[in-house]
Amino acid sequence: MMGMVGITLEEITKKFGNFTALNKINLKIEDKEFMALLGPSGSGKSTLLYTIAGIYKPSSGKIYFNDKDVTETPPKDRNVGLVFQNWALYPHMRVFKNIAFPLELKKSSRNEIEKKVREVAKMLHIDHLLDRYPWQLSGGQQQRVAIARALVKEPDVLLLDEPLSNLDALLRLEVRAELKRLQKELGITTIYVTHDQAEALAMADRIAIIREGKILQVGDPDEVYYKPMYKFVAGFLGSPPMNFIHAEVEGGNIRIYQSKISVPKQYREIIKRLEITEVLFGFRPHDAEIIRGEREGIKGEVYSFEPLGREQIVTIAVNSDVFVKVFAPEGEHFSFGEKVTIVPNEERVILFDKKTEKALEYFP
Amino acid sequence: MKGKKLQTLSFFLSPMIIMVGLFYLIPLIFTIYISFTKMKNWNTEKYLSEVVGFYNYQRLFHMFQHDPMIKAILLTTVIFVGITLIINVLGGLLLALGTFFVNESSASAIRLLWLLPRMSPIAVYSLVWYYFFHGSDIGTLNSILMKLGAISTPIPWGQMTPWGAWSVIIFVNGLVGVSFGMIVFTSSLNQIPKELVIAARVDGASAWQISRRILIPLTKWHFLYVLTWQFLSLLTTYPHLFLLVEWDLVNRDYGTTLALYVFNTAFGRGEQDQGLAAAAAVILSIIGILGGFVTLKVLQFERMIHEPRGDIE
Numbered sequence: 173m174m175g176m177v178g179i180t181l182e183e184i185t186k187k188f189g190n191f192t193a194l195n196k197i198n199l200k201i202e203d204k205e206f207m208a209l210l211g212p213s214g215s216g217k218s219t220l221l222y223t224i225a226g227i228y229k230p231s232s233g234k235i236y237f238n239d240k241d242v243t244e245t246p247p248k249d250r251n252v253g254l255v256f257q258n259w260a261l262y263p264h265m266r267v268f269k270n271i272a273f274p275l276e277l278k279k280s281s282r283n284e285i286e287k288k289v290r291e292v293a294k295m296l297h298i299d300h301l302l303d304r305y306p307w308q309l310s311g312g313q314q315q316r317v318a319i320a321r322a323l324v325k326e327p328d329v330l331l332l333d334e335p336l337s338n339l340d341a342l343l344r345l346e347v348r349a350e351l352k353r354l355q356k357e358l359g360i361t362t363i364y365v366t367h368d369q370a371e372a373l374a375m376a377d378r379i380a381i382i383r384e385g386k387i388l389q390v391g392d393p394d395e396v397y398y399k400p401m402y403k404f405v406a407g408f409l410g411s412p413p414m415n416f417i418h419a420e421v422e423g424g425n426i427r428i429y430q431s432k433i434s435v436p437k438q439y440r441e442i443i444k445r446l447e448i449t450e451v452l453f454g455f456r457p458h459d460a461e462i463i464r465g466e467r468e469g470i471k472g473e474v475y476s477f478e479p480l481g482r483e484q485i486v487t488i489a490v491n492s493d494v495f496v497k498v499f500a501p502e503g504e505h506f507s508f509g510e511k512v513t514i515v516p517n518e519e520r521v522i523l524f525d526k527k528t529e530k531a532l533e534y535f536p
Numbered sequence: 537m538k539g540k541k542l543q544t545l546s547f548f549l550s551p552m553i554i555m556v557g558l559f560y561l562i563p564l565i566f567t568i569y570i571s572f573t574k575m576k577n578w579n580t581e582k583y584l585s586e587v588v589g590f591y592n593y594q595r596l597f598h599m600f601q602h603d604p605m606i607k608a609i610l611l612t613t614v615i616f617v618g619i620t621l622i623i624n625v626l627g628g629l630l631l632a633l634g635t636f637f638v639n640e641s642s643a644s645a646i647r648l649l650w651l652l653p654r655m656s657p658i659a660v661y662s663l664v665w666y667y668f669f670h671g672s673d674i675g676t677l678n679s680i681l682m683k684l685g686a687i688s689t690p691i692p693w694g695q696m697t698p699w700g701a702w703s704v705i706i707f708v709n710g711l712v713g714v715s716f717g718m719i720v721f722t723s724s725l726n727q728i729p730k731e732l733v734i735a736a737r738v739d740g741a742s743a744w745q746i747s748r749r750i751l752i753p754l755t756k757w758h759f760l761y762v763l764t765w766q767f768l769s770l771l772t773t774y775p776h777l778f779l780l781v782e783w784d785l786v787n788r789d790y791g792t793t794l795a796l797y798v799f800n801t802a803f804g805r806g807e808q809d810q811g812l813a814a815a816a817a818v819i820l821s822i823i824g825i826l827g828g829f830v831t832l833k834v835l836q837f838e839r840m841i842h843e844p845r846g847d848i849e
């Protein structure tokens with residue numbers, strides 16, 4: 173049904189006056205790929221999406237759909253479908269009209285409009301709502317209408333700007349799964365903007381992490397989760413976020429406040445080669461064990477613990493003002509102030525350069 | 537509970553009620569009363585208590601039917617209010633839509649320019665157009681046209697009846713009134729979420745289609761408001777007209793509306809006939825109230841006002 177479209181962004185820069193919203197973005201989205209664009213609020217996600225849609229012209233750089241340079245192509249000739257966070261339904265039009273609007277602009281015939289609107293409405297389970305006004309719908313229904321409106325013109329590219337963030341948590345999980353499936357069924361190249369890392373990890377084929385208008389890393393969910401290139405990426409993905417502790421390298425050991433542990437195997441050679449003396453020691457709350465008694469590890473005191481059902485989060489003070497979070501199994505009992513040792517899973521430890529906050533394995 | 541509600545209500549409404557009572561209701565009642573007296577030249581001692589029934593109204597209707605001057609004034613009122621209203625409302629809408637699609641700094645400049653007529657004192661503003669439309673060759677318009685060779689002798693624009701006079705008063709008032717609609721429409725357009733416009737653009741809508749299909753339907757409310765407001769204010773305005781007529785720029789009969797007639801009859805030069813003026817004022821008020829009511833009713837203003845935003849107890 174849809175054409176084959178891969179998107180290539182080449183050195184895209186977008187300035188608003190003196191402010192650089194996008195800074196030399198290079199990104200390739202394959203045909204039929206589900207690409208998540210993940211970043212905090214204000215990082216330039218919407219700006220990038222609007223630039224791809226043609227609403228904004230890049231200040232410099234080029235955009236290609238397949239091999240075709242579309243940098244100067246007006247929005248209507250790019251055949252993209254756009255879904256907004258606030259859904260942007262036309263409040264004075266009934267659902268049918270809302271969905272039909274893109275087709276009316278294309279001057280499709282009455283019959284064709286009727287047929288396509290009903291088809292897409294059925295696909296999104298809103299065919300019983302066509303006579304309603306947007307304000308007569310629930311949030312989830314409005315969101316479906318917005319997606320239907322974007323899909324009805326059979327776009328080559330689907331652009332979604334935080335489409336789920338106005339839904340309540342439970343509904344979000346449901347729609348998330350459905351949307352992922354829909355994308356694969358339609359085989360439509362999709363860029364999905366979100367600030368919710370769980371959403372990106374759950375839905376996307378690949379994730380591009382953006383901060384302050386710059387793309388920090390692109391990779392599939394495993395890659396960005398387990399091999400983050402920057403402290404920012406590591407901290408942004410996963411909940412609770414990765415623990416980072418200031419540490420000093422002393423020969424083959426790493427000193428973390430009063431504790432001393434050996435340098436993880438995978439880093440021994442790099443540290444020697446780069447002659448690094450200070451690092452950020454990173455490990456995820458799931459990638460460590462809490463031990464009582466003598467073992468090589470990071471010593472600390474239990475500060476607090478929060479049972480979460482199947483497991484609990486234990487907050488441990490490594491120093492008076494340095495805390496880390498570690499998951500423990502549900503049965504284990506802790507008491508406030510108890511002395512424990514944290515033993516990180518050596519393979520999962522990530523060391524970052526103190527100054528650039530880049531993971532050491534990504535150093536040349 | 538009910539008593540408390542009444543208390544709150546009266547607290548919030550009392551300033552309004554006092555204002556309306558003091559500045560609207562009492563004068564209105566007074567005017568209605570005067571329209572039934574023989575009041576002349578503000579001679580209250582002699583005439584205030586001399587009730588003459590419908591005498592003033594009979595005179596007025598007789599004049600409506602037979603006095604060519606009054607007929608001209610009535611016709612002028614209809615033409616002036618009708619055409620100026622269209623110019624005001626549509627002009628304001630067009631300006632707001634036009635500036636909506638250009639960048640913000642030029643939009644502000646354009647808006648400021650159109651606000652100038654409203655910001656300048658009435659006398660200064662009227663004087664500008666007095667010289668512009670002046671019937672001799674000092675008139676800007678005449679001198680331009682003569683320089684261009686379009687005309688050989690100056691044209692007394694405002695004295696050409698009826699359309700010359702009408703054109704001048706409509707032009708001068710139209711220009712003042714446009715800014716009101718422009719400001720209301722601009723602020724209403726700016727409240728429309730920008731995503732609605734972006735969505736339409738991505739779907740291929742032109743500026744015209746965006747205006748017609750999305751922006752205008754969503755400013756309907758404001759449109760009705762501006763329409764009603766401008767209708768009522770045009771029906772009752774006279775300062776610009778007064779000056780243009782007094783300065784002999786426009787023909788007296790075809791430059792005078794009912795509002796100006798009321799003013800001239802009550803306060804003008806020569807014999808002041810407050811009884812007659814009051815009768816005309818009452819009729820003008822009735823037209824205004826009816827007109828306002830019809831606009832509200834026909835265009836379902838009321839229903840829109842009452843559309844609930846949740847249940848209000």
Ligand SMILES: Nc1ncnc2c1ncn2[C@@H]1O[C@H](COP(=O)(O)OP(=O)(O)O)[C@@H](O)[C@H]1O
Nearest residue numbers: 188191193211212213214215216217218219220
């Ligand atoms: N039209 C604009 N004019 C000026 N600055 C803008 C404009 N649009 C966005 N910005 C700025 O660019 C930055 C990125 O915005 P945006 O792309 O909306 O972020 P995100 O969608 O990631 O939250 C923000 O700092 C925002 O203030």
Ligand SMILES: [Mg+2]
Nearest residue numbers: 217218219333
């Ligand atoms: Mg955004």
